[in-house]
Amino acid sequence: MTGLGRIGRLVLIGAPFLWLLVFFLLPLLIVVKISLAESTIGIPPYTPLLANGNNSLEWRGTLANYALIAGDRIYLRAYLGSLGNAALATALCLLIGYPVAYAIARSRSVRRQLLVFLVIMPFWTSFLIRVYAWIAILEPQGLLNQLLFALGLVSAPLQLLNNQFSVQLGLVYSYLPFMVLPLYGSLSALDKSLVEAAADLGARPSQAFLTVILPLTLPGIAGGSLLVLIPATGEFVIPDLLGGPSTLMIGKVLWDEFFNNRDWPVAAAVAVVLVAALAIPLLAAQRFLEREQAA
Amino acid sequence: MASRAPGWLGPGILMLGFGFLYAPIVLLVLYSFNASRLVTVWGGLSPRWYGALFRNEAFGSAALTSLEVAAAAASLSLVLGTFAGFSMVRFTRFPGRLVFGFSLLAPLVVPEVILGLSLLLLFVTCQSWLGFPSRGMLTIILAHATFGACFVSVLVRAQLAGFDRALEEAALDLGARPWTVLIRITLPGISPALLAGWLLAFTLSLDDLVIASFVTGPSATTLPMAVFSSVRLGVSPEVNALATLFLTVVSLLVGLAGWLMARQERRRQMT
Numbered sequence: 377m378t379g380l381g382r383i384g385r386l387v388l389i390g391a392p393f394l395w396l397l398v399f400f401l402l403p404l405l406i407v408v409k410i411s412l413a414e415s416t417i418g419i420p421p422y423t424p425l426l427a428n429g430n431n432s433l434e435w436r437g438t439l440a441n442y443a444l445i446a447g448d449r450i451y452l453r454a455y456l457g458s459l460g461n462a463a464l465a466t467a468l469c470l471l472i473g474y475p476v477a478y479a480i481a482r483s484r485s486v487r488r489q490l491l492v493f494l495v496i497m498p499f500w501t502s503f504l505i506r507v508y509a510w511i512a513i514l515e516p517q518g519l520l521n522q523l524l525f526a527l528g529l530v531s532a533p534l535q536l537l538n539n540q541f542s543v544q545l546g547l548v549y550s551y552l553p554f555m556v557l558p559l560y561g562s563l564s565a566l567d568k569s570l571v572e573a574a575a576d577l578g579a580r581p582s583q584a585f586l587t588v589i590l591p592l593t594l595p596g597i598a599g600g601s602l603l604v605l606i607p608a609t610g611e612f613v614i615p616d617l618l619g620g621p622s623t624l625m626i627g628k629v630l631w632d633e634f635f636n637n638r639d640w641p642v643a644a645a646v647a648v649v650l651v652a653a654l655a656i657p658l659l660a661a662q663r664f665l666e667r668e669q670a671a
Numbered sequence: 672m673a674s675r676a677p678g679w680l681g682p683g684i685l686m687l688g689f690g691f692l693y694a695p696i697v698l699l700v701l702y703s704f705n706a707s708r709l710v711t712v713w714g715g716l717s718p719r720w721y722g723a724l725f726r727n728e729a730f731g732s733a734a735l736t737s738l739e740v741a742a743a744a745a746s747l748s749l750v751l752g753t754f755a756g757f758s759m760v761r762f763t764r765f766p767g768r769l770v771f772g773f774s775l776l777a778p779l780v781v782p783e784v785i786l787g788l789s790l791l792l793l794f795v796t797c798q799s800w801l802g803f804p805s806r807g808m809l810t811i812i813l814a815h816a817t818f819g820a821c822f823v824s825v826l827v828r829a830q831l832a833g834f835d836r837a838l839e840e841a842a843l844d845l846g847a848r849p850w851t852v853l854i855r856i857t858l859p860g861i862s863p864a865l866l867a868g869w870l871l872a873f874t875l876s877l878d879d880l881v882i883a884s885f886v887t888g889p890s891a892t893t894l895p896m897a898v899f900s901s902v903r904l905g906v907s908p909e910v911n912a913l914a915t916l917f918l919t920v921v922s923l924l925v926g927l928a929g930w931l932m933a934r935q936e937r938r939r940q941m942t
Contacts (some may be wrong), residue, residue, distance in 0.1 A: 380849050389765055392755035392820060396774040399817040403789035410792055420795045476688035479681040493929070494689060500871070500925050501696070502878045504895050504902075505914040509695035511906050512702065512710050519698060519711055552692065603780060610782020612881055617902065627784045634788065634885070644792065647785050658777060665776045665825075 404651070411644035412437035422641050441645035451646065454624040455653060461540075461625060462608035465547035466601050469555040472548070473600065477559035481566070495556050507546055507617050514542050514618070538620030546614040551607070555600035561668075562596025563589075599668065602661035606654055626650055696918065703911035710906040720912040727909060733897035740808055740883075740893060741876035744815035748872035749865060751816065752823025756864075757857075759824065760831040778821045787885030790814045794886060806888030814886045815879060819872030826871070830864035863932040870928055874921055 380388070413422040414436075425437045445451045480491045498506065513519045514537040521533040536542060566589065574584040612627035619625070626646065634643040651658075703721075707714025724730060755775055758765075778786060794810050797803070804810055838860065842852045858865070880895035887893070901907055 380853070384850065385762065385765075388754045389758040389762060389771070392751045392758070392775075392824070393767065393771050395751055395817065395820065396755075396771070399790065399793070399813060400774045400778055400786075401770075403793040406792045406796055407785075407789045420799060472688065472691070475684045479684045479688075482681055483685075491685065491689075494692070497922075497925070498692060500874050500921050501918055502895070502914065502921075504878065504880050504898060505699070505910075505917065506695065508898075508902050508906070508910065508914070509699040511902070512911075513695060513698065515711060515906070517709075517711050522711065549691070549695070556688075606780045607782055610784050612784050613899075627782060630784045630788065631881075640792070643788060647788050650782065651785060654782075658780065661780050662773055662776050665779065666772060 407644045407647050410641055411441055411648045412439070413641045413644075414438060414440065415639045415641050420640070421638060441641050442649075444642060445645055445649060450624065451626075451629065451649075454626045454629045455649070457624040458609045458611075458626040459653070461543060461547060462605050462611075465544060465551060465608050466555075466604045468544070468548045469552050469604050470559075470597065470601065473552055473555035473559055474597075477556050477563050477596075480556075480560050481563035492557075492560065495553050495560070498553050503550060504613060507550060507613055510542065510546055510549065510618060511537065514545075537618065538623075540623065542618040542620075543615050543623050543625070546618040547608050547611065550614060551604040554603040554607075558599035558603065558668075559593065559596045561599075562593040566592055595664070595667075598660070599664040602657055602664060606657050606661060609654060610650060699911055700915045700918065703908065703915040705908060705911075708908065710908055710911070720908040721916075724909045724912045724916075729892075729897055730894065730909070730913060733892045733894045736808065736891055737877050737894040740811050740815065740891075741873045743812045744819055744876040745869050745873035747812065747816035748819025748823050749869045751820035752868055752872070753827050753865065755820060756824035756827025756831060760828055775821050775824050778818045779825070783879075783881035784885075786814070786818065787882040790817070790882065791885040806886060807890040808887075810886040810888070811883045811891060811893065814882050815872075815876040818882070819875060822871050822875065823865075823868035826864040826868045827861060830861045834860050863935060866928055866931065870924060874924075877917075 409425060410422055413425060415421060416423050423436060425435065426433045427436050428434070480488060480495070483491060511518075515521070516533040516535065516537070518536070520536060521530070524530045524534065570588055570592070571584055574588045575581075579587065610627040610630075611625060612631050615623045615625040615628045616631070619628070630643050630646045630650070633639050633646060702710060702713075704716050704718065705712075705714055706717035706719065755771075759768075759772060759775065762768075790810075790813075791806075794804060794806060794813075798805065804813070834857070839852050839856050842856050843849070847855070878895060879893075880899050883893045884896055884899075887896070898910055898913065902910060
């Protein structure tokens with residue numbers, strides 16, 4: 377709208393812009409800065425990068441934290457483990473989410489609105505509580521083991537909690553709605569006459585799916601995958617509550633480095649490497665969201 | 672979509688998918704009424720854990736803190752997010768628009784540990800240079816307002832994109848000043864997004880564990896932090912009761928908001 381005046385425009389753009397500069401972009405730069413510092417005992421628990429030398433300011437930055445991360449296998453394993461877990465969760469979400477989104481898109485309108493509401497509802501309820509709910513189900517004496525035992529499928533309780541399986545299950549469960557919504561978005565925008573044309577021209581359903589439906593819903597697939605992959609890679613709550621001692625995920629490593637070891641510079645370096653590792657998916661996700669907004 | 676899939680396939684998939692999404696929540700609610708102390712053994716119906724929950728002072732004071740933080744953060748988010756959403760839709764050219772757009776969307780996907788750590792380091796740096804803010808409720812509010820504003824701006828942008836600008840032009844033609852049009856026409860027109868945005872920012876703040884844990888100080892414990900430390904010690908029936916209450920309140924609020932929006936939509940279609 378024109379006519380709001382220069383000052384009006386300045387306030388409308390400037391207030392949120394300044395806010396994000398101070399509370400989102402500047403903090404990322406500070407993380408980089410502190411990742412170059414050394415850990416020390418004190419408040420704050422890191423050394424300044426510039427210190428008074430004999431006559432002038434002296435540069436005291438160090439790459440030691442990055443050397444530590446590169447040298448210790450545990451960090452590499454945690455990064456790779458997180459990316460692997462997140463990638464598998466993304467694939468499973470896609471495998472489960474696609475048929476669900478497809479079935480929702482094919483439902484009649486009133487029921488479809490209700491189903492979309494049911495997919496969105498978990499966004500509004502507590503993430504922590506939904507992860508926590510699985511503990512009672514997966515415990516050795518938990519509900520799932522009781523069920524399996526009652527059905528005569530197992531004679532001794534299965535170890536379902538605190539391992540790789542429970543972490544994967546938690547990731548898929550928590551992030552499934554993030555996959556279903558973009559998929560539903562692209563499936564409901566699909567021009568049905570194209571699919572009918574393919575059928576009329578003699579394509580089998582599987583052919584029509586692979587050559588028409590799948591390519592046309594690629595934007596939804598890419599968008600959903602990014603919305604699952606990126607946050608799942610840095611996930612903390614799920615590996616902490618459902619994971620065991622063998623679960624190595626970088627979000628938890630960062631948390632422990634910060635809260636348990638109180639080594640802020642190493643935690644900052646872990647964060648910088650994580651952002652760098654996610655830079656390409658992050659930019660792709662931003663472009664996807666930008667296009668969704670424009671549409 | 673034409674296909675020769677059997678008729679039971681669609682409903683079957685939906686039942687499996689939504690069963691997976693909702694079964695844990697249903698079980699949680701069910702077991703919050705369990706008389707037994709053991710969370711996985713059914714001992715009959717009882718409201719005893721709700722009584723225990725209300726006598727739990729740690730949860731009580733943490734809940735109050737969380738509600739205050741969430742209300743303040745959601746209100747700040749609403750103002751910032753509305754400004755941001757409006758700017759992105761209506762001002763197509765201004766310096767730094769690309770950076771602005773990026774910082775509005777990136778917080779939606781950046782892992783929480785990164786947001787939490789980076790904000791904490793900002794607050795610590797600020798404190799050593801300027802002497803404020805001290806870590807506690809204020810820093811949690813500032814942190815939550817930041818990502819809340821991003822979510823609000825997404826909803827505002829979506830609603831503004833579908834907003835009929837003829838209404839604004841008509842008002843301008845009739846001699847209304849631009850600010851009057853903004854306040855009397857545009858804002859009421861996007862009120863469903865404003866309501867949904869405030870509620871979303873409120874529930875996101877109420878639910879956040881990771882960012883709050885990083886930026887808080889010894890003075891402020893939020894509800895998710897209290898729940899988390901209790902859950903780490905094992906499953907507790909009181910947490911089941913708390914979760915059920917939380918789900919009930921959120922469902923009612925979201926249902927109410929949905930009903931209000933549907934009513935407004937119907938009214939607009941009638942006029």
